[in-house]
Amino acid sequence: MANTSLSGKTIAVLATDGFEQVELTTPVKALKEAGASIVIVAPEAGFIQGFNHHDKGDTTSVDQTLADSDASSFDGLLLPGGVISPDALRIDEKAIAFVRSFGEAGKPIAAICHGPWTLIDAGLVDGKKLTSWPSLKTDLTNAGANWVDEPVVSDGGLVTSRNPDDLPVFCDAAIEAFAKG
Known part of the structure; x- marks a missing residue:
């Protein structure tokens, strides 16, 4: 990797x-170790519930609500997976507008597992090569993406x-993309 320092970069999650x-x-953790500042953004203030597959995990504190967030304040966006969160976000107009703003501004977006669902609704996958959890293959292909089964794209x-x-x-790929920003 060329430049992997994220010092001075702020990434929305x-x-x-x-x-x-x-x-x-x-x-x-990896983004912070590379020097990035992280802001957890969610539809509502307070805490969000994590899951370990089907079982409840830990809660995470929300730093900013979507209503108080502007993509122009960030250098990149991370979309974690899990089924429930991406499915809820893809029908939230503020969430879709937030994600779309990153794409329209040419800012890097890293999405894992079911995270790319949100990219579909934001209109950001047409003509792009990407991967995801296998059950999203048809959704992504129908939205114009070139879906491949690879560890990272x-x-x-x-x-x-x-x-x-x-x-x-x-x-590693997210850090590289955010560093190029």
Whole structure:
């Protein structure tokens, strides 16, 4: 990797109740270790509930609500997976507008597992090569994406990955994309 310092960069992490805990905590740790500031953004203030697959995990404190967040304040966006959080965010108009703003501004977005669902509704996958949890293949393909079964894919500022097993390469690719910003 060329420049992997994220010093001076602020990354938004968009999630709500039902995020896959390790898909938020592992990238956040890696991004912080690379020097980034992290802001957890959610539809509501307070705490969001993480999950370890089907079981409740830890809660995470929300730093900013969507209503108080503006994509122009951030250098990149992280979309953790889990089924519940991305599914809830994709029908939240403020969440979709927030994600779309990153894409329209050409800012990097890293999404893992079910996180790319939100990218579909934001209109950011047409013509892009990406990956995800396998059950999203048809949704992404129908939205115009070129879906592939690979551990990590980077295309035009979008970094996508399949599942927690891919976290090491996902974190490295996300850091690289955010560093290029």
